[in-house]
Amino acid sequence: MAExxxxxxxxxxxxxxxxxxxxxxxxxxxxQVTWLHGRDEWRTRATLAKNGLAxxxxxxxTSYDELLAxxxxxxxxxxxxxxxxxxVAAARAGTxxxxxxxxxxxxxxxxxxxxxxxxxxxxxVVSFELRYNPYLRVAHWLRASGRLGAIRFARTQYxxxxxxxxxxxxxxxxxxxxxxxxxxxxxxxxxALRWCSGLEAQAVSAFHTHFTTGYEWxxxxxxxxxxxxxxxxxxxxxxxFMMPYSFSVELxxxxxxxxxxxxxxxxxxxxxxxxxxxxxxxxxxxEHAMDAGGxxxxxxxxxxxxxxxxxxHPFQEEIDDLVGSIxxxxxxxxxxxxxxxxxMEVCLAADRSAEHAGAPVRLPLITD
Ligand SMILES: NC(=O)c1ccc[n+]([C@@H]2O[C@H](COP(=O)([O-])OP(=O)(O)OC[C@H]3O[C@@H](n4cnc5c(N)ncnc54)[C@H](OP(=O)(O)O)[C@@H]3O)[C@@H](O)[C@H]2O)c1
Numbered sequence: 001m002a003e004x005x006x007x008x009x010x011x012x013x014x015x016x017x018x019x020x021x022x023x024x025x026x027x028x029x030x031x032q033v034t035w036l037h038g039r040d041e042w043r044t045r046a047t048l049a050k051n052g053l054a055x056x057x058x059x060x061x062t063s064y065d066e067l068l069a070x071x072x073x074x075x076x077x078x079x080x081x082x083x084x085x086x087x088v089a090a091a092r093a094g095t096x097x098x099x100x101x102x103x104x105x106x107x108x109x110x111x112x113x114x115x116x117x118x119x120x121x122x123x124x125v126v127s128f129e130l131r132y133n134p135y136l137r138v139a140h141w142l143r144a145s146g147r148l149g150a151i152r153f154a155r156t157q158y159x160x161x162x163x164x165x166x167x168x169x170x171x172x173x174x175x176x177x178x179x180x181x182x183x184x185x186x187x188x189x190x191x192a193l194r195w196c197s198g199l200e201a202q203a204v205s206a207f208h209t210h211f212t213t214g215y216e217w218x219x220x221x222x223x224x225x226x227x228x229x230x231x232x233x234x235x236x237x238x239x240x241f242m243m244p245y246s247f248s249v250e251l252x253x254x255x256x257x258x259x260x261x262x263x264x265x266x267x268x269x270x271x272x273x274x275x276x277x278x279x280x281x282x283x284x285x286x287e288h289a290m291d292a293g294g295x296x297x298x299x300x301x302x303x304x305x306x307x308x309x310x311x312x313h314p315f316q317e318e319i320d321d322l323v324g325s326i327x328x329x330x331x332x333x334x335x336x337x338x339x340x341x342x343x344m345e346v347c348l349a350a351d352r353s354a355e356h357a358g359a360p361v362r363l364p365l366i367t368d
Contacts, residue, residue: 007096007326010035010071012064012086013078014044016167017100017127019051020310021075024319026053031323036060037067068093073326076100079171080178084109087124087337091116096123096326098319101191102183103340106348107365110341114366117337125322125333126340128191130247132317134302137281139196139249139258145278147270149255154197154227155234157248158189159241160308163212175216181208182221182347186237189247190223190350191335191343192305193235196249199227201346203362208354211240223350235350247305262291263298272298341366 009025011018014036025031033055038044041060048055061067068074068090075098076086084104090097091113103126104110117124130136142148162185163169172178182190194200203226208218219240225233251258256265263270263286275286275298289299307313318334325331342364349361 005030007031007072007323008034008070009073009075010037010067010095011075011077012037012067013076013082013100014038014047015077017310018075018077019047019053020313020315021077021098021319022048022053022055023051024316025075027316028320028323030327031073031319033058035067035070037064038062064089068095071095073097073322079168080105080184081176084113087113088116091120091122094120094122096322098125098127098322099337099340100127101187101340102179102347103337103344105179105183107345110344111366113337114341123322123325123333124337125318125325126335126337127315127318128188128195128335128340128343129313129315129318130188130192130305131195131334132314132321133305134281134283135261135300135304136192136196136249138279138284138300138302139251140198141280142256142258142263143196143198143251143253147256147275148251148253148258150229151197151199151227151231151251151253153232153234153250153252154193154199155236155248155250156189156193156196157235157246158186158237159247160185160239160245161212161241161243162239162308163214169214173215178215178217180217180347180351181215181219181239182223182237182351183344185239186221186235187343187347189235189237190346191340192247192249193225193233194343194346195335196251197227197231197233199229199231199233200342201225201227201233201349201363203360204346204350204353205358205360206350206354207358208351215239218354221350221354223346223353225346245306245308261300261304262289263300264291264295269296270298
């Protein structure tokens, strides 16, 4: 059946993150937010007002089934423990979806989502939205275009400090809903490592520790990974970090190395003009630079993933990508539930390893 020209959008879990999904849908010319689902209408409308969102004609329901019966696309922005059940119900209703991370909290949930989406043939995008950040796109392009050579080592870091300033503090800090640091937050760093390096993990060994009070789970984790092609990977992820928030990417290839915003090379220099002329990512400049030791380098100037604020995240690009893929069946969103499942498996394996004093856990956890 042909998709209607304007897609009706429903949102479940109207909070901090949903505010930016709604703003992005409002700017997409093919979507209209028509229904909201929550536990309390007054609170939901107050959240809209607090975030400067005007949706005068939007309808509200406390029934998720009623929401699904009336929309073409749903954004699932509820606390983590509700994602899988809501995603499966959306797939069964034939509703396209934006699914917030983490997609599922264990293998059973991941398999249920995979099977339901497969059967339904709907479009999905998962909010590993850093895949739309210009800097990460440049990192991905440098590696995928061969400019770094074969990747030998990849490292990503997510360092933040999430405490009671956060609107979701009451649920995120619990095992029942937040579940673990990697599942609740650090999965962004795991996804960036997979996507930027282009290499899947074959095994992980991890250690975790606990500093910030209030959390029911360990708040920092260091994950070592063996990757395809005999490469190694490392993810450091923490919510114990002092401000400012930082997110970093390093890709060491056998030709050149990317260290956050600096590119350096081994034998054959990377040419700044050639990069500028070839780079497919808009809003990026490459400049001659020096590293701290006075060695030549190229600096990337673009929007960096340097804020934890949802207003800084590229949700517009993510939602435009989903909508584009709904209208054009040949297009795939940059990150759907099947791809995101692999990121979630690495997170689950790392948590399992850390619970067993770093004992290696082999991947994948789920076979087809
Ligand atoms: N991709 C990203 O970068 C990013 C950034 C931030 C958050 N997120 C994700 O987005 C999701 C929501 O996070 P958030 O920061 O928006 O949290 P939030 O501000 O707490 O919003 C979640 C909303 O869900 C509703 N809700 C439904 N059942 C609930 C329950 N049992 N307990 C608490 N709230 C419930 C609440 O609205 P009612 O009370 O009105 O029902 C609440 O406003 C999480 O999965 C999080 O991981 C992703």
